[in-house]
Amino acid sequence: MDPEQREAVIAPRGPVCVLAGAGTGKTRTITHRIAYLVQRGLVAPQQVLAVTFTARAAGEMRTRLRALGAAGVQAQTFHAASFRQLRYFWPRVHDTQVWPLTDNKFRLVMQAAGKVGLPTEKESVRDLAGEIEWSKASLIGPEQYGAAAAKAGRDAPAPPEQISKVFAAYEKLKNSAQVLDFDDLLLHTAAILEEHPEVAEEFRTRYRSFVVDEYQDVNPLQQRVLDAWLGNRDDLTVVGDANQTIYSFAGAAPKWLVGFPRRFPEATVVRLERDYRSTPQVVGLANQVIGAARERPAGTRLKLVGQRPDGPRPNFAEFDDEPAEASAIARKIARLAKQGVPLSEMAILFRVNAQSEVYEKALSDAEIPYQVRGGERFFARAEVRQAMVTLRAAASRQEPSGDLPADVREALAEIGLTDEPPAGGAARERWESLIALVELAEELAAAVPEADLARYVVELDVRAESQHPPTVEGVTLASLHAAKGLEWDAVFLVGLVEGTLPIQHADTDAAVEEERRLLYVGVTRAREHLQLSWSLARAEGGRRYRRRSRFIYNLVPDDHPAALPSKVRQREFEAPAKRAAKPRCRVCNTTLAGTMDIKLGRCSDCPSDVDEGLLEQLKAWRSERARQLKVPSYVVFTDATLTAIAEQRPEDEAALVGISGIGASKLRKFGSDVLALIQGDRRS
Incomplete structure (x- = not known):
């Protein structure tokens, strides 16, 4: 072992914080520390509880501990450890067997969404379930969701007040069915230990030493459970790397890792910076990447060697x-x-x-x-399979328009494709898969200009088979x-x-x-x-x-x-x-990058010269055409495209087709109408 690893291993019982960079041997260090404490007789193996975040990581830890002669140590995920404790203590506290884990959380959330009047499609329900999970992991109840989501900057899939209602309805349905979800395992474990001193005393007699791996990934609920386990004791070893905090969307926060020395002023703090995984060239690049961060708390400033x-x-x-x-x-x-x-x-x-x-x-x-x-x-994803069915149906009934990407967009609009992406979550993932199919159509149209929907569907089948x-x-x-x-x-x-x-x-x-x-x-x-x-x-x-x-x-x-x-x-x-000229802002001549900026033909912070009257006429015309064609309005033109038209006021077809979002097909279908509106507006 290197000197820093050895320092962590032989540190005395009590609070120990190991700041371990990527590739520095953290799992080896903490398993050797546990084995050292056991072999020196400082703690019995059955009195050690080591927790991490994945079953794979827990299994690897158990394997290493067995090889080091510490087979009796409990190495589990937070949820597995909590469920084991609930099965033991629940009957004594509630005089019943522990409620089972629900095997259909999705159905309960879907029923709750239906009660509130929100969509019950798969992606919408997944996003609602994600918000409920984030709330419970963050120790936020239904009534506090709106304020907490706004403070955290959540990209909520529905109005916050409706999500609060879904959350409350879900909890009611779940409790009526007498089932638990995964977050309940932690919530009930913490509550039992906090509210029943005799249970807490028995648990703390059983477990005396705690180890937490990947401590930068703990959320408020997991920290609450850990505090309930510890009580007023401090025999705790934590290991983590704040530079690898990548689950903030699920409630994870590195503040407990970074703040460990303040909570335990007598703690031993060890920094592992010797990287045994990667070559110096890779390590040097990693240091450059993280070194450019705008703000790095003191506990995160590890520099790998x-x-x-x-x-x-x-x-x-x-x-x-x-x-x-x-x-x-x-x-x-x-x-x-x-x-x-x-x-x-x-x-x-x-x-x-x-x-x-x-x-x-x-x-x-x-x-x-x-x-x-x-x-x-890719082709096994549910949304892609659904899209291929929709595209086959469209190919059998549609006349070729000469604009394959537009035909694909129009067909996929039937199953929810929008011009602008949803904020995030499952709906965003679905949108990205569907837009990838549109981009494949653009790729085929560039290579085979005469390709139509039927030819495109054949191409998708070939790709699906080969992949x-x-x-x-x-x-x-x-x-x-x-x-x-x-x-x-x-x-x-x-x-x-x-x-x-x-x-x-x-x-x-x-x-x-x-x-x-x-x-x-x-x-x-x-x-x-x-x-x-x-x-x-x-x-x-x-x-x-x-x-x-x-x-x-x-x-x-x-x-x-x-x-x-x-x-x-x-x-x-x-x-x-x-070679192709990159689009530039017509106001300041800066190269444009964002999708919306390209559509508008200007930077978002450059002044707009939109003709509001013309824009209202264009929107009214679009609504009528969409009604005639029996399609959503955005299939005719998006708001961004109409805004660009009202700003640039093109005088002819060449100028009109130069606006992003207007291809040959839309020019043929709608160009004369749009130009007539523009010319009429000029005359008026």
Whole structure:
């Protein structure tokens, strides 16, 4: 062991805080500490309770403890430990057997939503369940939800007062059925220990020493349970890394880890900064990523020091479009495999699950086996299967319009696709999958201009078939959240563009910093080979309007082509036929990046010169056309497109089609009407 690990292991009983950076051997350190306390006779193995956050991590801890001669130690998740205690103490307190865990929480939330009059579709119910879980984990009751959600900046899936009603109805239904959910396991455990001194005394006689792994991820409810376990004692060891706090959306907070020395002034605090996982080159990049954070409390300022031999420098790569990015990564994986890197030791990591499709296709085309971790393959997702059924039906009844992407959008509008994304949660994930299908249509239309819906559906079937290889050992595809706690020899961090990392709805400084920590987690998953990449367009040959992530700018070495000035980099990376002018603000001439800015043709903070009268006429016309066509209004034109028209007041078809959101199909269907309204407005 290194000196810092040894200090943590042999620290005396009492409060110990181990600030352990990525790859510094924290699991080895805490299991050796437990074994040391047991072997020195300072505590019996049956008196130690070690808790962590996943069954996999708890199982690994038990395996290591058995090998170290401490087999009697209880190593469990918070929920498993609480459920075990409830089964023992509940009958004594309530004179009944403990209520069972509900096997259909989704149904109860759906019934509660129905009582309140909210939608009961799967995604809506999942988002409501997520808000209930966050509330209970944050020790917030139904009546406090609205104020607490506003203070936390929650992207609520419904008006807060309605969510409060759903929450209250859900609790009533659950209690009437005499069942518990997972959060109840912790709530009832804490309540029993707090309200029944004789139970607390018996429990604290049984368990005398506590260890908490991943302490940066505790939420208020878990901390309440831990406090109830401890009572007024201080035999507690916590281990964590505030730089890896990536679950704030679920209520996790690093404040208890960072504030541990203030709560226990006599605590032993040990910092583990020697990284045994990654090469110095990867470690150096990780330090750069997290070192750029705007605010880092004192307890988070760990600086990793690589202990392995030197390896290759992390690579940065910019591509014209996502298919090119995916194909290049598939080729790089094939080369590494020939050099002896096992496929199972390589991973492609992305911010959102909808990004996986293009990489699934590239790996399938290259005949490289893969597995998707923490999610389903793209074409196995429920919303994608539903979309394909809808598209087949549309292909059988619609006349080709000549605008395939517009036809796909119109068909998917029937199952809820909107022009603007939902705020977050399951509805956002569903939207991202559906919009990925629209982007596939744009890609096909660019390659085969005459393609119609029928041809597109055939293309989807071919892709779906090719992307269902047998389950074998292969390259891992995973989101950055799903990759936490894992590591590989080679890691490819992909899709690093503004709007994806940081995600578009990260609209506060705190949210952006959590996105930075996600990138840090991704970088620290790599042992030796690391590549960070981004593409300037989604579809092959598409408009190159994307910007690489703000987190990347200061990481690219000065001698790398991606660090060159934009004009030079254009010549370096682009073939003349593929060069395309980036959209610029018509007011200040700044390059536009955000979707809404591009639609409007100006920066969001530049002054608007919208013709309010014309805008009202356009909206009234749109409503009437939507009624005639029996489609939602946004299928005709979105509010953003109408605003852009009312601002720019195009004089002819060429100017009209230059507005984002107006393609050949919409020009043919609606162009003459819109131009007539504009000309009439000018005459008036």
